[in-house]
Amino acid sequence: MTVEQLGGGFVAVVTGVLSIVFAFEALRRCLLRLRGVSTTAELIRFRTAVAEDGDLLYYPVVAFTLPNGVEIETEGEGLSRPPHGTQEGDRTEVVYDPAAPSSIVLPSLLPGRLKTREILAWCVASITLGLVTYQVLVDAFDNGRRGDLSCRWPMRHQATVLL
Numbered sequence: 001m002t003v004e005q006l007g008g009g010f011v012a013v014v015t016g017v018l019s020i021v022f023a024f025e026a027l028r029r030c031l032l033r034l035r036g037v038s039t040t041a042e043l044i045r046f047r048t049a050v051a052e053d054g055d056l057l058y059y060p061v062v063a064f065t066l067p068n069g070v071e072i073e074t075e076g077e078g079l080s081r082p083p084h085g086t087q088e089g090d091r092t093e094v095v096y097d098p099a100a101p102s103s104i105v106l107p108s109l110l111p112g113r114l115k116t117r118e119i120l121a122w123c124v125a126s127i128t129l130g131l132v133t134y135q136v137l138v139d140a141f142d143n144g145r146r147g148d149l150s151c152r153w154p155m156r157h158q159a160t161v162l163l
Helices: 002-036 116-140
Strands: 037-050 056-065 069-073 091-097 100-105
Touching: 002 091, 002 100, 002 116, 056 091, 069 100
Parallel strands: none
Antiparallel strands: 037 056, 037 091, 056 069, 091 100
């Protein structure tokens, strides 16, 4: 195995995994849009974490009650800063998936998360990364046959050129 094949294999694995992650995120948002239930939740706190670039992220932790009386406490997507004027104890809108109630979107804190445009962007990113993965694999493992169509499509008739 050559260095190009190892590098191509590594890039293919990374882009392939990202493609799958993006596809699942698009599916999750699409399912929330289609079957999500809206309710009111209480903002319990903001959990903080340090991002890879050193910036502080704020994850809103909310609690809400399902129609069957079960109380759910879960956290939403990370924010670069808490929304202005939002405090612990505030009431906020939550959209949750009845099949997985801990999967939520907070439209009041993160507007636009369930818009068609954003869901399509996740789909396009997933498809693009899938195509990049395919192309990297073809380039890395083509074994020098690039451009030689005879290895892919056998020709029935061969012409002889007389000089």
